[in-house]
Amino acid sequence: MGVLNGKVAWVTGAGSGIGQAAAIALAKEGATVVLTGRRKEPLDETAASIKEAGGKAVIQAGDLMKASAVTRIAAGIEKKFGRCDILVNNAGLNILERTWKQLTPAGAEQVIDGNLSSAFYCVTAVLPMMRKRKDGVLIHTSSMAGRNPSVLSGAAYSAAKHGVVAMSHTINMEECINGIRSCVVCPGEVATPILDKRPVPVSKEDRAKMVQSEDCGDLIRYIACLPPHVVINEVQITPTNNRGYLANMRQAHVKV
Ligand SMILES: NC(=O)c1ccc[n+]([C@@H]2O[C@H](COP(=O)([O-])OP(=O)(O)OC[C@H]3O[C@@H](n4cnc5c(N)ncnc54)[C@H](OP(=O)(O)O)[C@@H]3O)[C@@H](O)[C@H]2O)c1
Numbered sequence: 001m002g003v004l005n006g007k008v009a010w011v012t013g014a015g016s017g018i019g020q021a022a023a024i025a026l027a028k029e030g031a032t033v034v035l036t037g038r039r040k041e042p043l044d045e046t047a048a049s050i051k052e053a054g055g056k057a058v059i060q061a062g063d064l065m066k067a068s069a070v071t072r073i074a075a076g077i078e079k080k081f082g083r084c085d086i087l088v089n090n091a092g093l094n095i096l097e098r099t100w101k102q103l104t105p106a107g108a109e110q111v112i113d114g115n116l117s118s119a120f121y122c123v124t125a126v127l128p129m130m131r132k133r134k135d136g137v138l139i140h141t142s143s144m145a146g147r148n149p150s151v152l153s154g155a156a157y158s159a160a161k162h163g164v165v166a167m168s169h170t171i172n173m174e175e176c177i178n179g180i181r182s183c184v185v186c187p188g189e190v191a192t193p194i195l196d197k198r199p200v201p202v203s204k205e206d207r208a209k210m211v212q213s214e215d216c217g218d219l220i221r222y223i224a225c226l227p228p229h230v231v232i233n234e235v236q237i238t239p240t241n242n243r244g245y246l247a248n249m250r251q252a253h254v255k256v
Helices: 017-028 040-052 067-081 105-133 155-178 193-197 204-209 213-224 243-251
Strands: 008-012 032-036 056-059 086-089 136-141 180-187 234-237
Touching: 008 017, 008 067, 008 105, 017 032, 017 040, 017 056, 017 086, 017 136, 017 213, 032 040, 032 067, 040 056, 067 105, 086 105, 086 213, 105 136, 105 155, 105 180, 136 155, 136 213, 155 180, 155 234, 180 213, 213 234
Parallel strands: 008 032, 008 086, 032 056, 086 136, 136 180, 180 234
Antiparallel strands: none
């Protein structure tokens, strides 16, 4: 018996990277997992892996930047299962042209909508279901750029991810009285397809030394399995081989 038997988890960005690993880990722990992303094919792959391992998955594709799509998916979850116990609010994106010199209003809008507005839409969609049961866990994927603004990640991404951190803490402030817990996960570099959108390509060797999707999936599973009286408010997960620290040491003329 898994710790999450009988629970329903909605995982956004479930077709690849961190979301895919989280969906698989939660399903192995017994949760029925609802998988969301814009493209259906990657979600099919995640669902197939889950079913192969004996787990339960349902696909609900959609663009989370559209509030109406989020409402539709959440209504579908309520109709089918009558509950949403866990939200892994993980979908996010970045753009190539991310420096202030390159940034356009359309680019800024895409990054803020794709990381922050979409995350808000998902939270507002699941909270009523969680309040009814006086129980629920929300786990949001922010970033180290959500704590320390970063040129590498860009202005809009840094700002949006700071917003996700603030969003998560305010949920605990208001919803603790309803037994609802919110955790914001701030990863450093994780070897996922999002790195393909970096202006400077990331080598295979560098990717191998980064945090892997499965490391984050396991962390998310751990957070989701905590007993109801415990909340981990925020957690940072970064590679031991931290390229930021190494660059800093080189700058300080420390041999690395
Ligand atoms: N990898 C890192 O180094 C790193 C570090 C810190 C934080 N993060 C954050 O971690 C989260 C997961 O990213 P990842 O690294 O696993 O990269 P990823 O493989 O690119 O995953 C992002 C997922 O989000 C989905 N998605 C994006 N926009 C969406 C939208 N509007 N509606 C629905 N689904 C959407 C994508 O699927 P579709 O394209 O099919 O929609 C994709 O499956 C993101 O929030 C990212 O910002 C990543």
